[in-house]
Amino acid sequence: MSADSRRLDRERQTVAAMIRLYCNHQHGRSRQLCVECAALWDYVQLRLERCVFQKNKPTCAKCPVHCYQPARRTQIQAVMRYAGPRMLWRHPVLAIRHVLDETKKAKRKT
Ligand code: SF4
Numbered sequence: 001m002s003a004d005s006r007r008l009d010r011e012r013q014t015v016a017a018m019i020r021l022y023c024n025h026q027h028g029r030s031r032q033l034c035v036e037c038a039a040l041w042d043y044v045q046l047r048l049e050r051c052v053f054q055k056n057k058p059t060c061a062k063c064p065v066h067c068y069q070p071a072r073r074t075q076i077q078a079v080m081r082y083a084g085p086r087m088l089w090r091h092p093v094l095a096i097r098h099v100l101d102e103t104k105k106a107k108r109k110t
């Protein structure tokens with residue numbers, strides 16, 4: 001796996017885990033995401049695919065571009081606010097890696 005795909009794959013795993021946790025606790029879904037969260041997850045995947053930074057991607061929360069539509073941004077912020085502090089207990093490795101990714105500086109793909 002290339003550095004490009006590893007970085008994005010990690011981000012996908014982290015956001016997917018956060019949305020699952022949020023949907024499970026807030027919407028009572030355990031096996032499948034609710035319609036609203038499934039649509040958010042589809043949207044996140046599309047943004048990651050088209051991210052201008054690729055392997056040099058900062059976390060979306062620290063991004064200078066913020067490519068999300070305002071409504072989606074509000075939605076993902078609610079997920080992050082809820083799931084962020086709970087991730088350390090549920091997914092410690094992903095949580096720690098996410099914190100490390102937060103120290104990265106954004107650099108556009110060349
Ligand atoms: S918000 Fe920034 S880092 Fe996140 S996908 Fe969009 S451009 Fe990339």
Ligand SMILES: [Zn+2]
Binds near residue numbers: 029
């Ligand atoms: Zn949900």
